[in-house]
Amino acid sequence: MMREIFSAVIIGVLGLLLLSSSSPITLVPTISNELPKKESHSIDLRENLYRLSVFNDATVMVVFEDKGRVTYLRQNVYYTYKNGKWIGEKFEGIKVFGKIPVFEPKAPHETIIDRVRVELKSPLLSGNLYTTLYTSWISIPALYSGDLELLRPKRYPVESYDFEATLYEFPDDVLRKAKVPKVGLEVPEVSEKVLKLAKNITKGIESPYEKALAIERYLEENYFYDEKAPPAPPGIDPVEWFLFYSKRGVCLDFNTAFVILARLNGLPARLVTGFKIKAEPGMQEVKLRQAHAWAEVYFEGIGWITFDATGSRRPEEEKEKVQQKSGVREVKVSLGNSTVIELPFKVNLTTNPEIPINITVEDGKTIVNITGEKVGWFNVTLGKLNLSILVGYNTTTKITKWPKEITAGSNFTVEGIVTTTEGILVPAGSVRIELRKEKDSPGKIVGRGEVRHGRFVVKCSATGVAGKYHIVAVYEGWGPYFESTSDPTIVIRDKAKIYVKEFNYTRVGSVKIQGFLGTEGGASLGGEYLEVFLDGKLVGVAKTDSSGRFSFFVGVGNPGIHKVTLVYEGSKGIEGDKKTIVFRAISASITIPSFVYAGDELEIRGKILGASDGTVSISGDFGDYYSKLSENGSFKLRIPVPQDAKGYRKVIIYYGDLKLIEREVYVKQKLLVDVSNALMVVNRSNELTVRITFINGSPLIGSKVMLVAFNETLSNITNKKGIVTFRITPESTGKYTAKLIVITNDGFEVIPIKLRVFRYPLYVYVGLFLLLLSLLLLSAKVIRVKLSFNREPPVYMTNETVEVKTNLPVSLYVNGKLHGRGKEFKLRLNPGNHKVYARFFFFSIEREVKVLDDYNNVIVCIFEECLDGEPSKTAREILGLNDLSLIFEKARYSLKKVSLGEVLRFFRGIRGRCLNEGASEK
Template sequence: MVGRKYVAFLTLTLLSFLIASLVLGPALVVVPPNTTPLEDIFSPELPAGNNTTGNLPVEKPYWEGIRLNVTGASHVHYLRARVYSVYVNGEWRTGNVTRVPTNVVAPPEVGVPHHTETDRVWVVLSKPVSGPLFTSLHTVRVDATGVSAIPEYNLFEGLNVTSYGFTAVRYTFDVPYLLNLTAGNLTDYMNAPADEALVNLARRITAGATSDYERALLIEEYLRGNFQLNENATPPGGADRLHWFLFQSKEGTSYDFATAFAILARLNGLPSRLVEGFYINATPEEQTVTEKNRSYWVEVYFEGAGWLTFDPLHPDTNVFRPFELHVDTKELTLGPNESASVKVRFWDVWGENATLRVMDWEGRELFKTGEAGTFEVPVGPFGKPGSYVVLINASTSDGSNAVGAVRVNVRDNVSIAPELSVVGVRVNSPTWVNIKFAGFRPDNVSTDSPLVDNVIYTGPASTKPPAGVILLKIAPKPGDKLGWHMVRVDVSNGSRTYPVVLPVFVYDSAIPRGDVPEKLLAGSKLTVSGTVRGRESNSPAENGYVYASIVSRRFILLGVGNVSDGKFTLNLTLPRYLRAGLSSIDLQYVPRAGGPLMPSYTSELVRIIGLSEIRVPERILAPPGNVTIAGSLTTAGGEALANATVTYSIDGKPAGSVNTSTDGTFRVEISVGGIEEHTVEFRYAGGDYYTESSAKTEVRTVLLMVPGNINATLGAPVTVSGRLLGVENATIKAYIFPDREYEVEVSNGSFSLFIEPFLNPGERTLEFRFGAYILGRMGITVISPVRLELLDERVEGETTVPIRVKALNSLGEPLSGARLAVSVENVTAIVTTNASGVAVVEVPVPEESLNTSVTVTFEGAGYYLPANETFYVVISRKRKIPWLYIGIAVLIGGLILRYYLVRRGREEAPRGRALKIIFTGGIPVFREGEKVEISVECDETPELYVDGKPVGKGREFQLVLPAGEHVVEARCGESVERAGVKVVREYDEAVVDYYERCFLRWAGRELEVERMTPREIAKELMDRMYPWEPLEAITEIFERAKYSTVGLSRGEFLRFYRSLLELVGGECLV
């Protein structure tokens, strides 16, 4: 009995569900809430942007506690790890940059004269690093695992790296080329606080600067000279760190110095960025780098030179210096016959002609090398008490040198030593040197040096043991040799003599003189010869160089020439834009490092004759009548020459004159009666400060022959043909307002203009111009044929039935508001289409099924043409549905369903149809100009947005989007769905980009793709059992995109995209 009840229950349940499913099926079948849409599987959406933005870790970087062993950094002072370009609310952040899977970056193109050195640096890390690698500014190659580059910042990153090598290039420049640099125009590196105090300080620091590089130097000098380094400096809570550093504490960390420099530079128009890393020694020897080397500095961008480093806490690394010489041992105190050693660092050596020598006071060579490094040089023993020196000399073959001295005092029971280890004296400017002694009473002081002019012996003091001072007057005269002298003074006490050796450097001020003409023409070239001699000594300069410059609003380098035996020759080029008037040309002498003639300059007063320029159109095409010629008279630099007289002639005959206005412009009107050709010449006679100038204009009067009006079909291209009488060949412009512009080539007096389809009917005006001259206009009437459709071929009803007809324009778009005459069975009704282009006519239902004709007539309106169509429709009576039985079945099924749900417990309420955005072909990539067809699925009427701007409501959309990446957003009730769409200029470019950026990166995990052709890559991957169909498609389409002149179709692109998706996956694709 129980079994029969269950059988009956199940039978009734199945029957009820079968009936109910026919009626309630659409409401009961829903997509599970977490179901992935099909288009997301084939075209996954990538996250926008990248993860390179973050706040500056001022306190603890990710490499805290790490130790680096660095070898081969012969010319590298800065190891960079992070770069920050955005300054917001007192914090530095990185910008939105791109990582590239490569270990090679091309060096910058340096466009000004420079010096170059290349190092191969090796770094061993105390623990593995995944992230930024420590490299130099111009690193061109990194050898490590998993390397990627950030070219915008000149940075490299690695994956789980414990050691790596990199190739570093370093550029340095001579001073005049640096002073001539102009800051680049990089807006991404210019944001700064709009703070009045900061702005005023920035302007005050650089007041009087004549070049961008000088502005950077002045900021660096200001920070170096007025602030103290304190790595423990911490601003009080709530204080603005930059303000606190600049205006209150006056001390801070390297971060504070670098931040202040960067912001002050930006406020002076210098694009700059903050860099974090390590400051190291420029030596090829192995060195250990730790957290103590951590530092911040700034890089500023200059046109022609790229990014240059500025650091208030360390020496300038942009100026060329042939070497660095550091003598760590300052003074030695020894007993008789004792020896010691001197520590010398010979670093950052450029070229192969530098030499380091260590000599004793008598000139005997103790050590010599041509290699860079750190050296311990043994000195001594020294026989008897006295004061000696050890000289350390670094020099190059071109005359650069640097000298260091170590004072060696040999004592027993007496002591004697000068207060200075070395003395520098200018010719005719004597100085006094103190020699202190103790433990004996001198009875004689002697020297054979011609530099010593006088000796004053104060005698021993009344102390025990006795002590005193000997004063030497060092007075070099004009005839004395410039440079180093070893002055020996013998101080005697009875039979004992105590030698005192004093290195003296005799120098003089230089005077460069040149035969600069009193009058110079802007834009000209000239040769200036001259001499460089000592002011007091008249000694010729042995080496160095002279550069000539002029200041015309800014520093302008005119030329550079080497000095040899006191003579130089300069080949100068004066810029065309030089302003007219009195000015001065500076001749600046720069000696080689260590030269005895000091840098100096002389100024030559000159009169600059500026260039004038008349600017008028080379050619004018205009209709007959009064033709106006507009022109301007300016300097070569573009400055207006106001109130000047310009004469003009027509075909060689004087025709009149005109005066320029305050902005240098003028207008001349000539009358031309027919189709003619004339030459109009304008002339400015010049003056005391400006040259004469002239210019010619060819004037042709022409007649444009085009139809007065033509008809164009909506959605179809238009060709306009015409003639231009009066000229054989020319290029004119055509405009359809407000946004269409065409360049029209006239050949043999005729032209043909192709116009893209119009998307809206109506009147258009096509205007032809040559420059500012209107040649003529014509009208274009855009009309549209109308297509009529019958939406239902069969209709059913009980008493009446609706017959739906639709009106469309030639683009297939609905035609709303159209009056249609619809005739059915000799009955005609006048109806109007709605916003969807649909009109409805209600007709009675016959007793029997009827196949009848429907005639729809549109008489035309406005810019829409008449249309008439006849259709056939079947009209029949609707069968009655047994609603009573269906209702009972549904009720029973519903009760059973409720019983089941209550018993089992409902886990989740049924949901509506999932909101989805579907693109044509399933791939959200389109070519510029193509329609982006989008379908939106949801229960209600969705609303579509593109890049945050509303587009409209509906389920089907056709959009034309500009090139670039866009965000499409659909809103349906409370649901929101977003998808990315990319519009490319050409499919060929997109294919090449995806191949190189996605496919090669994927294939490069197994192959050395840099040395293989596309076909070799595909064959090798096929041999490794990768599917041949997508590989063949990717290779074939890439080769067509790369080398063929025929553009790819959308179908070919979709084939490439899907093949790439099958192999690579969706991470790289957009």
């Protein structure tokens, strides 16, 4: 699948790079004897599609680094190498979202955290995310493999995500002393030459880490980076071909060799693929040509360490020098034809050739014309240059059987023949089948096969492609039989799929609609047109770029619910698609104060047009708060500000998932002022002391404070306790408002304070007060107010006059209302209970007067008021058998009415025996 992914990227499918592999999670990286189950994707070193990617300048993603410490973006890890291929493993992981529990080394180290954002140019439709070794946080829900440190998203497609990379740096001495686990990884079968080379590179080295460095240096210094390096021929392992024959290759060749040589030395190494980026802060575009492969080696207590053995590119002039120094140059000549080569120097033919050669010299250059008369290898010496000439057959490849139309993702078979131009069947060789949009451009490899007696049958898979293609059979040559191609057409049917970045809310105005046009089979559709409708009205046409991405702006003028519909009509072999998104457009008016005092409340209010329900969420440095909208779309929220807060604090307001506004509010520490000696004496020097603290209790130190009072301005500096003093001489008495102007780092504040100026010192007023208080206390013991009535107890009949006398001139109140002032009073009261209150300055007395409407009730009330101290006794037991007890019994138990005379006799008889005679005094 790896070769399919890279081929597809070259024709525009940039989202399907390097499908992932993984194994169960653990917090500690381990090396297991039992590797994970294999998945179908693999990397074939003979194809080595990294050679093709280096020529492709298409942008794969945009990366934003915070600190610029990330170099490698991993996507796949490989353990198993067999028959020239790296075979992938089945992905198994746990669900994560946010924080990831990564491995932490036991050895001494320094930890660095870098924040990275990845924006993909084509949505990731399958496979793993591009992350780092030891990714500790991810912004989207994902599956995580701890053994391989790989992440796969839970939902596709993925357009962007953020992650945090945890990077460990170790001292050199720690690395050089590190050991490797006893259990290693499988070592593939290699020739004796490879095994001997592996041991010679590390001869005399004991440290595992230094062994890895030695292998890395050897490959970097003895091999050259060359994307045009020839692939390994059949019958020889690609690692052996790279190490001993071609000695040229790309990153995959170098680091495959590193892993094999490391394992032969007992080092647990694995291959990693992904992208190599610039380790620098800020934004960078990542091109397809940055696709890369490298290696990782595991050390006990340290974890996996990255090694990259990729060598440098050999300059073109150096290549020419090497060719001349080695004295070998290969030339192919077809039978019956001539080939001309030009050398930039003069040479003479120094051997008797077995092949016709004509040499001419023009302007210091040597023109060599070689004619192919018979098939075979021929060696010709031109001075110090040796020519290795192959005379062979030109071939013709023809596809004889193939399906004219297929469904995307299905398998199909291509049959054909390969002959010489004379019609002779070629005996052997290999053929690959490519799907190409342009027949002369590289395409997607969909199958490989062998040519036997001039015929080939290749099983192919149409995954990740759709539409009309040239189906190209490429005969790769064999011995004296040269390459050739055949290119009929094929239609791959699929159904289009429109992926749109959906949203629930947006602002009124220009709204960006963006997405990706692909197919259900996984292809991207570049250069296609989609019609855009807003609320059923056609507003324009969007065109996809080469990777299938599109963006379009629609003008939304009114708040409310709106619909945008995208319609793709389809093309040759591709069924169209239609996608509608519904969203609410709003217009917001929000008021946020520019500053607030610590300890107060930050009041935020606003109104959202186009919304009558829902919730406004507020986040930032003050915490998270929510406010429901009223029916007219307004909201109001008060947020408490901590007393220790200070400086700028961020406030972000959302409606749903739409960010409405982001502001910074400046938090000032409120000043608390405590004024001492605010009571002053006129025409004397008074010291005013002011202590100024912040609301959190800390003093205001070293700040200038100015006092504006009595038409003059004074200034001073607060000490370490926040205290400042001023000397003031007021010229007149009275109450005054002064101003304190306090200058702080936040500006200045004006604080009013109250001052009171007296004529005499305070101790004079205190003395007078104490004297007056003493007189009052003395008088309270001497003076007593007495209140008496013309009848005791004061119980009266209706219409009787109540006569009141006092010993002092008083203010007399009846039932709380002022009746008059004097010493004698006459009252006419209605039936009921009445409060009579007399007051003389601070002294007072209160009595209760009863007014009744029946003489019998008067007698009973007087008895109960005066004589009923023992309610269990009868009147005769209390009074004896006499006129008083008889009058009471008549009033209490008889139906007859007592007379006024009887009432008066009863009053006179019990006057001296009344229990309740007297008054309540205050």
